[in-house]
Amino acid sequence: MTLDAVLERIDATLPEATARLIDLLRIPSISTDPAHAADCARAADWLAHELSGLGFQASVRPTPGHPMVVGHATGEGRHLLFYGHYDVQPVDPVALWHRDPFDPAIEETPAGLLIRGRGASDDKGQLMTFVEACRAWKAVHGALPGHLTVFLEGEEESGSPSLVPFLRDNAAELRADLALICDTGLFEDRVPAITTMLRGLAGEEVVIRAADKDLHSGHYGGLAANPIRVLAKILASLHDDQGRVTLAGFYDDVAELPDSLRAQWQGLAFDHAKFLGDVGLSLPSGETGRTPIEMVWSRPTCEFNGISGGYAGAGFKTVLPAEARAKVSFRLVSGQDPEKVRAAFRAHVRARLPADCRAEFAEHGSSPASVMAITDPAFEAARAALAEEWGLPAAYVGAGGSIPVAGYFKSVLGMDAMLVGFARDDDQIHSPNEKYDIASFHKGIRSWARILARLC
Amino acid sequence: MTLDAVLERIDATLPEATARLIDLLRIPSISTDPAHAADCARAADWLAHELSGLGFQASVRPTPGHPMVVGHATGEGRHLLFYGHYDVQPVDPVALWHRDPFDPAIEETPAGLLIRGRGASDDKGQLMTFVEACRAWKAVHGALPGHLTVFLEGEEESGSPSLVPFLRDNAAELRADLALICDTGLFEDRVPAITTMLRGLAGEEVVIRAADKDLHSGHYGGLAANPIRVLAKILASLHDDQGRVTLAGFYDDVAELPDSLRAQWQGLAFDHAKFLGDVGLSLPSGETGRTPIEMVWSRPTCEFNGISGGYAGAGFKTVLPAEARAKVSFRLVSGQDPEKVRAAFRAHVRARLPADCRAEFAEHGSSPASVMAITDPAFEAARAALAEEWGLPAAYVGAGGSIPVAGYFKSVLGMDAMLVGFARDDDQIHSPNEKYDIASFHKGIRSWARILARLC
Numbered sequence: 001m002t003l004d005a006v007l008e009r010i011d012a013t014l015p016e017a018t019a020r021l022i023d024l025l026r027i028p029s030i031s032t033d034p035a036h037a038a039d040c041a042r043a044a045d046w047l048a049h050e051l052s053g054l055g056f057q058a059s060v061r062p063t064p065g066h067p068m069v070v071g072h073a074t075g076e077g078r079h080l081l082f083y084g085h086y087d088v089q090p091v092d093p094v095a096l097w098h099r100d101p102f103d104p105a106i107e108e109t110p111a112g113l114l115i116r117g118r119g120a121s122d123d124k125g126q127l128m129t130f131v132e133a134c135r136a137w138k139a140v141h142g143a144l145p146g147h148l149t150v151f152l153e154g155e156e157e158s159g160s161p162s163l164v165p166f167l168r169d170n171a172a173e174l175r176a177d178l179a180l181i182c183d184t185g186l187f188e189d190r191v192p193a194i195t196t197m198l199r200g201l202a203g204e205e206v207v208i209r210a211a212d213k214d215l216h217s218g219h220y221g222g223l224a225a226n227p228i229r230v231l232a233k234i235l236a237s238l239h240d241d242q243g244r245v246t247l248a249g250f251y252d253d254v255a256e257l258p259d260s261l262r263a264q265w266q267g268l269a270f271d272h273a274k275f276l277g278d279v280g281l282s283l284p285s286g287e288t289g290r291t292p293i294e295m296v297w298s299r300p301t302c303e304f305n306g307i308s309g310g311y312a313g314a315g316f317k318t319v320l321p322a323e324a325r326a327k328v329s330f331r332l333v334s335g336q337d338p339e340k341v342r343a344a345f346r347a348h349v350r351a352r353l354p355a356d357c358r359a360e361f362a363e364h365g366s367s368p369a370s371v372m373a374i375t376d377p378a379f380e381a382a383r384a385a386l387a388e389e390w391g392l393p394a395a396y397v398g399a400g401g402s403i404p405v406a407g408y409f410k411s412v413l414g415m416d417a418m419l420v421g422f423a424r425d426d427d428q429i430h431s432p433n434e435k436y437d438i439a440s441f442h443k444g445i446r447s448w449a450r451i452l453a454r455l456c
Numbered sequence: 457m458t459l460d461a462v463l464e465r466i467d468a469t470l471p472e473a474t475a476r477l478i479d480l481l482r483i484p485s486i487s488t489d490p491a492h493a494a495d496c497a498r499a500a501d502w503l504a505h506e507l508s509g510l511g512f513q514a515s516v517r518p519t520p521g522h523p524m525v526v527g528h529a530t531g532e533g534r535h536l537l538f539y540g541h542y543d544v545q546p547v548d549p550v551a552l553w554h555r556d557p558f559d560p561a562i563e564e565t566p567a568g569l570l571i572r573g574r575g576a577s578d579d580k581g582q583l584m585t586f587v588e589a590c591r592a593w594k595a596v597h598g599a600l601p602g603h604l605t606v607f608l609e610g611e612e613e614s615g616s617p618s619l620v621p622f623l624r625d626n627a628a629e630l631r632a633d634l635a636l637i638c639d640t641g642l643f644e645d646r647v648p649a650i651t652t653m654l655r656g657l658a659g660e661e662v663v664i665r666a667a668d669k670d671l672h673s674g675h676y677g678g679l680a681a682n683p684i685r686v687l688a689k690i691l692a693s694l695h696d697d698q699g700r701v702t703l704a705g706f707y708d709d710v711a712e713l714p715d716s717l718r719a720q721w722q723g724l725a726f727d728h729a730k731f732l733g734d735v736g737l738s739l740p741s742g743e744t745g746r747t748p749i750e751m752v753w754s755r756p757t758c759e760f761n762g763i764s765g766g767y768a769g770a771g772f773k774t775v776l777p778a779e780a781r782a783k784v785s786f787r788l789v790s791g792q793d794p795e796k797v798r799a800a801f802r803a804h805v806r807a808r809l810p811a812d813c814r815a816e817f818a819e820h821g822s823s824p825a826s827v828m829a830i831t832d833p834a835f836e837a838a839r840a841a842l843a844e845e846w847g848l849p850a851a852y853v854g855a856g857g858s859i860p861v862a863g864y865f866k867s868v869l870g871m872d873a874m875l876v877g878f879a880r881d882d883d884q885i886h887s888p889n890e891k892y893d894i895a896s897f898h899k900g901i902r903s904w905a906r907i908l909a910r911l912c
Binding site: 031032033034089090092093096157158159199201203205210211212213214215216217218219220221222223224225226228229231232233235236237239272275276279280281282283284285286287292295296299300301303304305306307308309310311312313314315316317318319320321324325326327329331354355356364365399400401402425428429430431432433 | 487488489490545546548549552613614615655657659661666667668669670671672673674675676677678679680681682684685687688689691692693695728731732735736737738739740741742743748751752755756757759760761762763764765766767768769770771772773774775776777780781782783785787810811812820821855856857858881884885886887888
């Protein structure tokens with residue numbers, strides 16, 4: 001009855017909610033780039049101001065990096081903590097965007113209306129589904145639905161260096177009965193999903209150095225060590241012919257999938273041909289003998305995320321570079337220790353360095369994989385709420401991406417997390433032309449209203 | 457007698473000659489970067505103006521790329537054509553320069569005075585040694601020394617795309633009895649040298665593409681093809697464990713060094729420990745079983761000059777890039793056909809492309825290796841002139857770098873070339889902080905005066 005009024009309010013005020021999201025998307029809060037620190041602060045201020053307007057006791061909380069936003073609403077019943085992140089990925093290669101990534105707009109497409117811009121899906125659009133659900137609730141009821149904490153981070157896209165210290169320093173304030181995290185997607189773009197299995201991550205940067213300056217490849221070529229060649233050889237040694245990672249001990253702590261989960265995943269009938277076809281690919285290229293859904297949900301990987309060295313501009317330069325570098329990340333599954341993987345990687349590189357070459361390493365974040373305990377009845381309640389909104393049974397799924405905060409909520413605060421999100425596979429997050437469907441945004445807001453009605 | 461007067465004039469006017477070189481060095485004539493096209497034109501104009509002032513009939517000659525400068529002086533005797541190039545290498549990484557690369561200055565160092573700036577050694581300083589020798593000759597004699605043509609190119613550092621067409625179109629005008637090329641160095645920084653063996657070059661750029669956009673490594677990692685991984689594996693396959701290039705047929709046309717030349721080179725007592733030590737290295741890293749001097753003078757190579765793909769900025773981005781690219785060059789020796797090597801490279805890459813990956817190639821210049829015929833008595837005359845100036849017997853040496861014009865003079869014009877230059881190994885050509893010793897400049901000018909006195 002009153003939920004219906006909230007849902008009607010959401011429907012009636014969708015244009016205003018969309019306009020607010022566009023305001024937030026205009027702020028280029030790229031957390032990995034120090035040049036955008038002020039923009040991150042601006043996004044945090046904007047959100048704290050919104051939360052205050054809804055009746056949250058909201059504040060921007062400084063960290064050694066980008067600030068956190070925390071808002072509290074006192075109330076009866078179960079204490080729920082909602083998590084999202086206001087920072088976004090870099091936008092390069094910017095030439096591939098069809099519009100300014102930070103001048104978002106609504107586009108009409110054959111697939112429906114969507115909002116185009118960096119962060120539209122990851123994660124500003126998603127976090128705003130919760131904020132807007134709270135706003136509609138407040139408008140109808142005159143109060144927020146219950147005992148809520150909103151906790152928004154600004155370093156998710158850059159390894160969350162301040163997260164664990166902040167959780168530790170504010171554990172009593174942030175520990176709730178359950179965390180709600182909105183940073184995941186629908187299954188196959190239409191089935192509502194609760195993500196219960198997340199891969200972890202260990203990020204590394206390696207620099208190979210040889211000569212103390214760039215050399216002329218005519219004068220030194222054939223005689224002097226070439227860091228690009230050394231790096232290519234090392235990277236090529238990290239997978240075997242079956243696509244398995246060759247680091248010592250990499251699979252020691254990796255368990256096979258339980259038969260029950262394997263059967264449930266087979267029931268999901270993941271259309272990998274479409275998933276790959278949407279990005280111009282046709283064949284899974286991972287480990288031999290694994291299904292595509294295993295490759296992304298339950299198997300660890302080693303990926304190369306960036307490489308550079310020598311002359312990369314227009315034309316040609318016959319240089320032997322002094323250094324070459326690569327950014328390498330490992331997606332980890334339950335049981336793998338990120339620091340053990342990192343140490344194995346560094347040992348693997350060092351063991352393959354020829355004479356006169358040196359390796360330097362930089363750490364770019366780490367998080368273990370997470371597996372959610374779904375025995376809390378809140379999970380079934382949320383499944384029912386999602387099924388009502390979407391007209392389909394909600395699925396428990398895995399996710400290839402890392403959402404380290406879920407693991408930290410558990411390890412630091414002892415708090416379980418429920419991951420519900422509305423992104424689609426073609427949202428192009430981390431890519432040019434990121435978008436969020438208005439349908440995701442609209443039904444996402446409605447979904448949170450339904451979930452809050454059941455959980456609060 | 458009159459030569460002495462010319463040499464005295466050179467000594468007395470060295471400051472003015474140095475100031476003119478600095479003027480030329482101020483023009484950022486980076487030929488590979490289209491943004492500097494106007495600067496290349498400006499350098500050509502500057503040189504044509506200088507030559508005209510010395511009595512050459514000089515003109516700037518347009519090409520589809522950067523212009524050529526041609527100056528003629530009629531006179532008796534043997535027709536000599538002098539070649540140099542006025543374009544320079546890019547300056548990145550610019551942060552490693554200790555001063556603006558195009559704001560050159562004279563520096564006083566423990567090793568003597570030097571001129572610091574991009575192009576100081578390669579090749580503006582070197583080409584000006586000849587121009588200044590002509591100037592002093594003219595001042596003393598009232599006329600240039602003989603039948604001379606000066607031919608200056610503006611695309612040497614970017615693959616010389618206009619050179620062969622220009623030579624073909626102007627063959628009658630440019631064909632002389634002998635070409636003099638000043639773009640090489642002293643041997644071991646002190647022994648005057650005539651370079652008689654030059655490696656050739658085939659430059660290639662390869663782009664590996666997979667998905668039609670950058671992907672999130674969480675969503676697609678382990679499932680989708682990663683172009684950096686494909687590229688690294690292909691690059692790693694281009695050398696075997698002995699450091700030999702693995703392209704099919706690569707060594708088919710490579711002859712072993714004649715015993716006589718091997719003996720002469722052993723006599724040169726090349727100090728490779730110093731050569732490598734000067735750039736922070738200690739060990740030759742080329743083909744097993746070859747001497748260091750063979751590695752750079754008489755053995756072909758495959759080098760990686762640049763690599764890029766994915767996110768290379770500060771911080772980290774968990775992206776699977778849509779593409780990765782490498783610039784690859786092959787130094788070639790006498791007998792190797794650049795186009796055959798290029799075709800073998802492309803076939804090698806294509807044979808190793810996994811499903812869903814495509815390769816695209818771009819050509820970045822090619823030239824065969826050159827071996828000079830030193831039967832022309834001009835060679836012994838020049839050796840004698842150099843020995844007089846430097847107080848040491850001049851050596852016939854090889855060079856690892858490619859000076860394609862020498863090959864084109866022979867193949868297009870039927871003209872032999874004599875390569876005499878005064879660069880030092882530590883000139884840092886193609887690197888940050890390029891320099892040319894004032895001693896190289898001064899004794900270089902004097903060397904040309906002595907050579908002209910004997911040849912004209």
